[in-house]
Amino acid sequence: MSMVVAVVGATGAVGREMLRTLERREFPAERVVALASAKSAGNKLPFRGGELVVEELTPKSFEGVKIALFSAGASVSREYGPIAAAAGAVVIDNSSAWRMDDEVPLVVPEVNPQAVMHRKKGIIANPNCSTIQLVVALKPLHDEARIRHIVVSTYQATSGKGHAAVEELEAQLAAVVAGKQPEHQVFPGQMAMNVLSDWKAGQGGYSEEELKMVNETRKIMGDAEIGVTPTCVRVPVVTGHSESVFVRFERPLTAARARELLAKAPGVVLVGDAEYAPGKEPQPLHAANTDPVYVGRVRDDLAMPGALNLWVVADNLRKGAALNAVQIAELIA
Amino acid sequence: MSMVVAVVGATGAVGREMLRTLERREFPAERVVALASAKSAGNKLPFRGGELVVEELTPKSFEGVKIALFSAGASVSREYGPIAAAAGAVVIDNSSAWRMDDEVPLVVPEVNPQAVMHRKKGIIANPNCSTIQLVVALKPLHDEARIRHIVVSTYQATSGKGHAAVEELEAQLAAVVAGKQPEHQVFPGQMAMNVLSDWKAGQGGYSEEELKMVNETRKIMGDAEIGVTPTCVRVPVVTGHSESVFVRFERPLTAARARELLAKAPGVVLVGDAEYAPGKEPQPLHAANTDPVYVGRVRDDLAMPGALNLWVVADNLRKGAALNAVQIAELIA
Numbered sequence: 001m002s003m004v005v006a007v008v009g010a011t012g013a014v015g016r017e018m019l020r021t022l023e024r025r026e027f028p029a030e031r032v033v034a035l036a037s038a039k040s041a042g043n044k045l046p047f048r049g050g051e052l053v054v055e056e057l058t059p060k061s062f063e064g065v066k067i068a069l070f071s072a073g074a075s076v077s078r079e080y081g082p083i084a085a086a087a088g089a090v091v092i093d094n095s096s097a098w099r100m101d102d103e104v105p106l107v108v109p110e111v112n113p114q115a116v117m118h119r120k121k122g123i124i125a126n127p128n129c130s131t132i133q134l135v136v137a138l139k140p141l142h143d144e145a146r147i148r149h150i151v152v153s154t155y156q157a158t159s160g161k162g163h164a165a166v167e168e169l170e171a172q173l174a175a176v177v178a179g180k181q182p183e184h185q186v187f188p189g190q191m192a193m194n195v196l197s198d199w200k201a202g203q204g205g206y207s208e209e210e211l212k213m214v215n216e217t218r219k220i221m222g223d224a225e226i227g228v229t230p231t232c233v234r235v236p237v238v239t240g241h242s243e244s245v246f247v248r249f250e251r252p253l254t255a256a257r258a259r260e261l262l263a264k265a266p267g268v269v270l271v272g273d274a275e276y277a278p279g280k281e282p283q284p285l286h287a288a289n290t291d292p293v294y295v296g297r298v299r300d301d302l303a304m305p306g307a308l309n310l311w312v313v314a315d316n317l318r319k320g321a322a323l324n325a326v327q328i329a330e331l332i333a
Numbered sequence: 334m335s336m337v338v339a340v341v342g343a344t345g346a347v348g349r350e351m352l353r354t355l356e357r358r359e360f361p362a363e364r365v366v367a368l369a370s371a372k373s374a375g376n377k378l379p380f381r382g383g384e385l386v387v388e389e390l391t392p393k394s395f396e397g398v399k400i401a402l403f404s405a406g407a408s409v410s411r412e413y414g415p416i417a418a419a420a421g422a423v424v425i426d427n428s429s430a431w432r433m434d435d436e437v438p439l440v441v442p443e444v445n446p447q448a449v450m451h452r453k454k455g456i457i458a459n460p461n462c463s464t465i466q467l468v469v470a471l472k473p474l475h476d477e478a479r480i481r482h483i484v485v486s487t488y489q490a491t492s493g494k495g496h497a498a499v500e501e502l503e504a505q506l507a508a509v510v511a512g513k514q515p516e517h518q519v520f521p522g523q524m525a526m527n528v529l530s531d532w533k534a535g536q537g538g539y540s541e542e543e544l545k546m547v548n549e550t551r552k553i554m555g556d557a558e559i560g561v562t563p564t565c566v567r568v569p570v571v572t573g574h575s576e577s578v579f580v581r582f583e584r585p586l587t588a589a590r591a592r593e594l595l596a597k598a599p600g601v602v603l604v605g606d607a608e609y610a611p612g613k614e615p616q617p618l619h620a621a622n623t624d625p626v627y628v629g630r631v632r633d634d635l636a637m638p639g640a641l642n643l644w645v646v647a648d649n650l651r652k653g654a655a656l657n658a659v660q661i662a663e664l665i666a
Contacts, residue, residue, distance in 0.1 A: 149636050153486035153577035155528050155566065170510075177503075177510045188612025195488050195568060195575050195617055197630070197644070201609045205588065205632030214635055227636025231577040231644070233488065235528060235568050242528050244486035244564040244577075255538065276534045279521025284528055297530070299538030302547055303482050303560025311530075311564070 003029050003333065006065045006089065008080065009072025010034035010054055011043055013163045014094055017322035018069050023048050025326060028333060035061050036072070062087035067329050070094060071321065085122030092124050092328050094321055096208075099125040099216060106219045108132055109327040110267040111139045116331050124328055129320030130154050130209065130232065130241055131216040136293040136319070137268060137312045138247065140261040142221060145249035149227040152213065155235045155242035157284060158191060160316045161198070165191075166238055173236070187234075196234045207232055240284025241320060243312040252306025255298045262295050267319070271296035282313035291318055336362050336666065339398045339422065341413065342405030343367035343387055344376060346496045347427055350655035351402050352380050358659060361666060368394050369405070395420035400662050403427060404654065418455030425457050425661050427654055429541075432458040432549060439552045441465055442660040443600040444472045449664050457661055462653030463487050463542065463565065463574055464549040469626040469652070470601060470645045471580065473594040475554060478582035478639075482560040485546065488568045488575040490617060491524060493649045494531070498524075499571055506569070520567075529567045540565055573617025574653060576645040585639025588631050595628050600652070604629035615646035624651055 005022065009015040015036070022032060034045055034052040041056040055061065057080060062068060068089040070077045077097035084091050098104040098121075105115035106125045116124055127135075138147060158165045165186045172182035172192035182190050188198050199207035210230035218224050235242075255274065262270045269292040272280045282294035293314040301307035314320055338355065342348040348369070355365060367378055367385040374389040388394065390413060395401060401422040403410045410430035417424050431437040431454075438448035439458045449457055460468070471480060491498045498519045505515035505525035515523050521531050532540035543563040551557050568575075588607065595603045602625040605613045615627035626647040634640035647653055 151484045151562075151579045153564075155488070155568065173506055174510045177507045189616065190618055193570055193618065195570060196612060197609075197614045198611045199609075200611070203608075204635070205607055205609050205630060206635070207609050207611070229484075229579055229634055229636050229640075229642060231486075231630070231642060233575075233577065235488065237526055237528060237569075242566075244566065246484045246562055246579075274538055275536075276530075276532075276538050276540050278531045278533070278540070279529060281530045283522065285523055285526065297538060297564075301562055302537070302539070303562050307562075309562060309564060 003066045004031045004064050005029040006033040006035055006068040008035045008070045011036045011040045014071040014321045017317045019047050021322045021326045059083050062089050065089040069325050081123050090332050092325050094126040094325055098123050107328050108135050108220055111135050111220055113331055126325045127216045128212045129160055129316040131213050132320050132324050133293045133312050133314035135220050137295045140265040145251045145253040147226050148250055149248040151229040151246040153231040153244045154233055157237040157239050157241055157316055159239045192236050198234050237284045239288040241316040242284055245310045248307040255300045258308055259298050267293055269294050281311050287313045287315050336399045337364045337397050338362040339366040339368055339401040341368045341403040344369045344373045347404040347654045350650045354655045354659045356381050392416050395422050398422040402658050414456050423665050425658050427459040427658055431456050440661050441468055441553055444468050444553055446664055459658045460549045461545045462493050462649040464546050465653050465657050466626045466645055466647035468553050470628045473598040474591055478584045478586040480559050481583055482581040484562040484579040486564040486577045487566055490570040490572045490574055490649055492572045525569050531567050570617045572621040574649040575617055578643045581640040588633045591641055592631050600626055602627050614644050620646045620648050
């Protein structure tokens, strides 16, 4: 076969992970084109034992391209997504640019694979990292008992904010260990040894990140009546988002039954026993550089019979971004 | 006046903070006795510009003592609490030993100061750190609209686990910065750059820490029908617990009205505006070494009209332990 795949934003944290994921999963691409801004053109990226020379993104970059994976920010996606689609590529976009467009499917392959068919604009959107792991964990429970309300508090890793954020966290930690005052430019304050809420403002007192969790969860699940109460928080972790999740259903669901469903759910690894054991729950340090969504601490709610609590952890760069995008590409291919 | 105050467990993280708090608040003690185990006896602790020589805790330690502040673990409190009370001291106990005893009041001075009168055993219990800041923040809202359900996820600091935990976190961070593999003994795994659940097991899949939040909240609020859904999580922070809190009421409460109530609530500092702004929310790094309970991100719930969300941060060694205990002592004095 002669499939050409383009990765737009190939030098970013997610772009690099996309290249590694295409390679690791032996994606059937004859050729992969690494695209980025002019200032990154000429850089070399390791791929399949050799190197890809980064090319400058231009309107002509998509000739002959079958699948274009975008992860270069919303403005690049808004400008170049339609150009790539017009050139005949299927665009799989990791930015927020197209996610809530009615003519653009928002896809998590374990949850709504059939939605890829309805790509009227030739564009498929990859959901936000914190939403992907949530819906992978909750879909089997929703199918069984219909979710009515989710209260989710996140413990999000710094790599979700890009490579510069990770570098700043590491520099701050080194400063703290050396007894110096940490400096900050990427974060709105000290991230090391602290907890921050560092997203753009949404409305009603919510951050954009939080509103994404509400809207994207409903769109992916195909149920506009799911209530979502989000609190998004950044913690000093490099990679691996964690989520504390309370779920209330239309029909009561027990933890025992939920564990049965999760044990066989696609993309999910059920961690730990029904009883609590310290340090045996899913952890970001263990999830980093792996593919699954880890679900643990599945327990019956103490206040509301038939409701449940879970602890959901996944690699935000893999399942939260690059892996999910490549899985969508596999559905297309 | 001739009041003698004893601090039991004076060399521990909370014991030291108790001495600093007695000094800072100019507690009217003629004499303060620092008590600890035999192996710490003879150590010197700074106090009021001089030093206290630590004495060994024995059954005779409480002669002439009016108030005994205990923070040496539950087994010491169970053994020596009744001895101190029999000697005529009012015991204010920071351990979990007596908290759920029907004849022992569990007191947060901003919430239920009148309960100190009912100390049938001569013992008053100081609640758990994560509960104290929660009830200080929620009491004015409960008085206004009657809380029916709380969903709380915590981001707890390592100093809540004692001084050895802080030292282990710092050693782990130094190892990470130096590119070495961190070691762990106090934590059930790596705490640096990670998120852990590291408490003793309770039941039903919950940790002891989580069940404390349920039972203590109801006892302090004096309302056994308050539903509490807890998830307790440790983050790599030295001092300052943070809590993401969803609250549903009997009567609808708006964020605007809640902000009015919180702005004048005792012990509370309301942080930030009604709109979201990154980095402007309460943070553990800012709360450490201060007295208040900081409440921010007060916002109307997106899923359930009349419900609210808040972000609550406080110094777990001060308001979460030593300060609350000394405030109880002030009620007695």
